[in-house]
Amino acid sequence: MWNTFILSPMVNVLIWIYNFFFHNFGLAIIIFTILIRLVTYPLTAQQLKSQKKMQELQGSKKWQEIQKKFKDDKEKLAQEQMKIYKEMGINPLGSCLPLIIQFPIMIGLYQSITLAMASAPIQLLNLSRDIYSFIPASQLIPLNSKFLWMNLGLPEISSPNALIIAGFAVPIMTIIVVVTTYLQSKLMTPPANPGDQGAQMSKMMNLYMPIFMGWIAYSLASGLALYFIISNVLGVAQYALMGNIHWSNLLPKRKVAKAK
Amino acid sequence: MKSKNILVVSTIILLSILLSACSSTLYSSTGWHGLTASTDTVYLAAGAQIYAVDLNTGSEKWRYPAKANSKIAFYANPVLTSDGQLVVPSYDHKLYSLNPATGSENWIFAGSTNRLIGSPLVTEKMIYQPSSDEHLYAVDLTGKQIWVQQTGGPLWAKPATDPNCGCVYIASMDHMVYSFDAATGKQLWKSADLGGALVSTPAVSTNGVLFVGTFGKEMIALDTTNGTIRWRFTTQNWVWSGPVLENNVLYFGDLSGYLYALNASDGTALWRIQPQNSIVDTPVITGDKMYFTTEADTLFIVSTAGDIVSSKVIGGIIYSSPVVVGETVLVAPTGFNALLVALTLDGNQKWTYTPAK
Numbered sequence: 001m002w003n004t005f006i007l008s009p010m011v012n013v014l015i016w017i018y019n020f021f022f023h024n025f026g027l028a029i030i031i032f033t034i035l036i037r038l039v040t041y042p043l044t045a046q047q048l049k050s051q052k053k054m055q056e057l058q059g060s061k062k063w064q065e066i067q068k069k070f071k072d073d074k075e076k077l078a079q080e081q082m083k084i085y086k087e088m089g090i091n092p093l094g095s096c097l098p099l100i101i102q103f104p105i106m107i108g109l110y111q112s113i114t115l116a117m118a119s120a121p122i123q124l125l126n127l128s129r130d131i132y133s134f135i136p137a138s139q140l141i142p143l144n145s146k147f148l149w150m151n152l153g154l155p156e157i158s159s160p161n162a163l164i165i166a167g168f169a170v171p172i173m174t175i176i177v178v179v180t181t182y183l184q185s186k187l188m189t190p191p192a193n194p195g196d197q198g199a200q201m202s203k204m205m206n207l208y209m210p211i212f213m214g215w216i217a218y219s220l221a222s223g224l225a226l227y228f229i230i231s232n233v234l235g236v237a238q239y240a241l242m243g244n245i246h247w248s249n250l251l252p253k254r255k256v257a258k259a260k
Numbered sequence: 261m262k263s264k265n266i267l268v269v270s271t272i273i274l275l276s277i278l279l280s281a282c283s284s285t286l287y288s289s290t291g292w293h294g295l296t297a298s299t300d301t302v303y304l305a306a307g308a309q310i311y312a313v314d315l316n317t318g319s320e321k322w323r324y325p326a327k328a329n330s331k332i333a334f335y336a337n338p339v340l341t342s343d344g345q346l347v348v349p350s351y352d353h354k355l356y357s358l359n360p361a362t363g364s365e366n367w368i369f370a371g372s373t374n375r376l377i378g379s380p381l382v383t384e385k386m387i388y389q390p391s392s393d394e395h396l397y398a399v400d401l402t403g404k405q406i407w408v409q410q411t412g413g414p415l416w417a418k419p420a421t422d423p424n425c426g427c428v429y430i431a432s433m434d435h436m437v438y439s440f441d442a443a444t445g446k447q448l449w450k451s452a453d454l455g456g457a458l459v460s461t462p463a464v465s466t467n468g469v470l471f472v473g474t475f476g477k478e479m480i481a482l483d484t485t486n487g488t489i490r491w492r493f494t495t496q497n498w499v500w501s502g503p504v505l506e507n508n509v510l511y512f513g514d515l516s517g518y519l520y521a522l523n524a525s526d527g528t529a530l531w532r533i534q535p536q537n538s539i540v541d542t543p544v545i546t547g548d549k550m551y552f553t554t555e556a557d558t559l560f561i562v563s564t565a566g567d568i569v570s571s572k573v574i575g576g577i578i579y580s581s582p583v584v585v586g587e588t589v590l591v592a593p594t595g596f597n598a599l600l601v602a603l604t605l606d607g608n609q610k611w612t613y614t615p616a617k
Contacts, residue, residue, distance in 0.1 A: 119392065120290035120351075121335075121377065121416070121579075124459075125540070125555075128475075128498055128515060138456040138476045138498065142414060142433045151374075160373035160393060 006104060008130045010112040015135055018116075018143060026147025029113070029223050033230040036105060037238065043101060044235075048244055053090050106216075106224075113223035117145050117153025145223075152223035159222060171218050173225035178214035180232035185209055186249045188239055291335030291351070291377065292540075292579035293592040293599065301360065302583075302590055303346055304613075305334035306599050310348055311615060312363060313600060315585060318611030322363035324356075337379040337418075337581075339387075343401055347387055349376030355389050357403060367403035374414070381419040381428065386442065388428050390415030396430050396438075398445055407445030411438050417502070418461040420470070422484055429484070431458035431472050437482060451487035454480055460502035461542070463510065465524060471510055473499025479512060479520070481527060491527035495520065501552075502542040506564070511550060513539025519552065521566060531566035541581035546605070551589055553578035559591050561607055572607035 013035070018028040037044075057063055062084065070077035085091070118124035118141070131137040145152045150173070151159040157169035164170070185206040217225035239245050294305035301321060302313045308328035312321040325332065333351035340346055346360040353374060357366040374393035381388040386406065389397045392414040398406045413434030420429045421442065428442050435456060439448040456476025463471045469490060470482045475498040481490040497516035504511050509530060510522045515538040521530040536554040543552035543562075549569060550562045557576055561569040576596025583590040588610060589603045598612035 119375065119414075121292065121459075122290055125500075125515075125538075125579075138474075141457050141475060 002108075003130070006108040007111050007115070008132075010108050011116050011127070011130050012132045012135060014112055014116050015131065015137070015140060015143070019135065019140055023140070023144055024147065025116070025143050025145055025152050025223070026150075026226060029152070029226050030230050032109075033227050034234065036109075037231065037234045040101065040105075041238070044238060045242070048239075048242060050091060053088065057084065057088060057090060106227075109227055110220055110224050113221050113227075114153060116143055117221065117223070118142065119145070119151075119153040147223075147226070150222040150226075152226065153221050155219060156222040156225060157218070173222055173229065174214050174218040177217040177225050177228045177232075178210045180229055180236075181210040181213045182206070183250075184232045184235050187236055187245050187247065189246065189249060291333070292594045294335055294337040294348075294379065295580055295583050295590060295592045295600075296338045296340060297583050297585045297590060298340060298360065299585065302585075302600060302602075302613075303338045303340075303348075303360065304592055304600055305336060305338050305348055306592070306615075307333055307335065309615075310334050310338065310346075310358070310363070311599070311613070312360070313613050315588060315602075318600070318602060318613045320613070320615065323615070324358055324363040324365075336377060339380055339382045341382050341387070341401060342384055345401065347380055347382060349378070349380060349389060351375045351377070353391075353393075355380065355387070355397075355399070355403070369397070369399050369403045369405070371397055371399075371405050371408065377414075377416045379418040381421055383421060383442070388419045388421075388430075388442075390417060390419060390430060392416070394432075394434075396428070396440065396445075398428075398442075409438075409440050409445045409447065411450075412436065413457070416459045420462045420464050422464050422470075424466075424468075425484065427484075429462055429464065429470055431460065431462050433457040433459065435474070435476075437462065437470065437472055437487060439484070439487065449487040451482055452489070454478070454489075456498070459500055460512075463503045463505040465505055465508075469524065471503045471505065471524065473501065473503060473512055473514075475499070477514070479503060479510065479522065479527070481524070493520075493522055493527040493529070497538075500538075500540045504543050504545055506545045509564070511543050511545065511564075513541075513543070513552065515540070517554060519543070519562065519566075521564070533562070533566055533568070535560050535562070535568060535571070540579045544582055544584050546584050549605070551582045551584060553580070553582060553591060555579060557593065557596075559589070559603070559607060570607050572603060572609075574601050 014028050014032055017031050018025055021027045066080045115123055115127050118127045149161040150156055156171050156173045162169040213228055217228055296303050300315050302315050304311045310324045331352055334348055336349045338346050338348040345366055346358045348356045353372045355369040372391040372393055374391055376391055378390040387399050394411050394414055396409050400406055411432040411434055413432045415432055417431040426442050427439050427448055430438050435453045437451040454474050456474035458472055458474055460473045468484045470484050473479050477495045479493045483490055495514045496518050497514045499514050501513040508524045510524050513519045517537050518532050518534045520532045536556050536558055538555040541553050543550045548564050553559050557574050559572045559574055563569055574591050574593050576593030578593045580592045587605055591601045598614045600613035602610040
């Protein structure tokens with residue numbers, strides 16, 4: 001099921017792009033990422049819409065009132081919140097869905113990259129069975145896995161041309177993944193409303209997500225790190241075009257002096 | 261709020277573990293077991309360790325390294341040298357030389373910058389090790405590099421040699437076959453693009469013809485003096501199995517599961533059978549019988565005339581070529597509880613070997 005509907009189509013699209021664009025797998029990943037962003041655009045737009053509505057709702061007087069009124073009765077509070085969501089036509093999971101969808105894509109892409117790179121015999125055997133007949137596999141295999149200083153099928157620090165400083169391989173892509181993920185999270189997070197329960201959660205995610213993505217980029221195939229970087233940059237660009245970038249989040253916040 | 265933070269951190273840690281589980285730095289299930297044998301010992305390269313097993317009893321003699329190291333992975337067939345070394349390539353880019361009697365380390369060659377997937381060709385004085393870094397390394401029997409030559413693609417196939425020309429042939433995944441001077445490494449010729457990647461060891465005849473299977477669904481015969489094509493034979497699917505040449509007949513399988521017998525002189529088909537699943541291994545011929553495995557779980561015994569004599573279900577998935585020593589057939593399945601199964605020449609089980617934890 002997973003192979004038929006996710007892995008095989010992804011591998012074949014990647015190899016098909018590779019065949020058309022100069023037999024460069026790095027370029028194929030970049031184009032593939034753009035395609036993924038375009039395909040998931042309706043979800044991103046939906047997420048943004050839901051996020052805005054949710055923010056407006058949480059800033060509303062009605063919302064603040066029920067928070068106060070039912071602060072000691074969580075069950076009743078949840079019921080009232082659901083009622084308001086229904087009234088305003090808001091799906092509370094609407095802003096999470098695109099994020100959830102990213103994970104199968106990420107796992108599928110990781111598997112596609114390692115499968116397409118086929119840097120070991122069993123992977124190559126599996127690839128031979130997954131390629132659709134219209135792709136000239138025998139002419140294309142092995143795919144050229146070199147891109148910049150990386151071997152895209154291997155973790156960056158395992159690439160033969162990894163940057164070595166003082167005897168240690170420097171994970172440049174991992175550093176860029178951490179930085180771009182952090183910037184993306186900061187720039188896309190809307191300013192919190194007073195009493196916003198999700199704000200603390202967002203703060204935590206903004207802190208841990210770059211570390212998580214960095215760890216994945218460090219330990220898995222460097223082709224995946226390339227996907228993360230391009231995806232992050234495109235994400236920021238997409239939000240900027242939609243007028244939803246919060247540049248102010250990057251500025252240091254002044255602490256409001258407590259009234260004496 | 262505190263419980264929500266714990267939930268976020270736990271979710272992220274769980275996802276990290278899940279994704280890291282697929283890490284390419286773990287070598288399990290990326291290759292199949294390598295096998296070789298002397299008159300009394302079987303040497304099995306089975307991932308994290310190499311095992312020396314008594315040929316008669318199936319009892320373990322030694323293992324290397326004593327404690328499994330996930331950074332090392334042995335999958336290529338080990339090779340015994342004439343001066344008493346066991347040479348084993350590893351996915352950690354290194355070539356290990358061990359004492360076959362004790363498993364102690366002689367030397368390690370660390371010149372490669374990528375995985376060593378193919379077995380080395382060993383001659384009286386030299387070891388020719390192919391590497392996924394596209395280079396063929398020639399090292400002497402002390403592990404000192406003598407020469408290195410680059411091709412245009414990863415090298416997974418074991419090189420072949422021809423004593424008449426003092427040269428080494430290597431089939432590359434860049435779709436070409438190369439011939440190098442065995443002593444100096446000077447390139448003598450390279451073939452034209454053969455239309456598909458080459459991962460199998462070529463067979464070389466005594467009358468100057470080299471035979472190699474390709475992912476372009478062909479078996480191709482080349483002139484060993486200049487690499488020009490003598491004939492081509494179209495197969496049903498990719499040819500991974502190295503051809504074996506016996507009495508001017510070539511025997512090999514393809515990924516559709518066909519086993520072919522061709523006239524080596526002109527490439528005409530003598531017969532073909534399709535016993536079961538994909539054939540990845542190189543058949544072994546003893547007398548008028550041929551032993552080979554299929555990707556499913558079965559060892560087949562076929563006559564050189566193309567008749568299935570018998571078959572034996574082993575278990576697991578079998579990619580590795582069987583090894584025949586005296587009256588024993590050795591099979592190394594992958595994904596099975598026993599790493600090694602010993603059978604009589606008729607296919608009756610003698611013993612199995614499962615390493616103690």
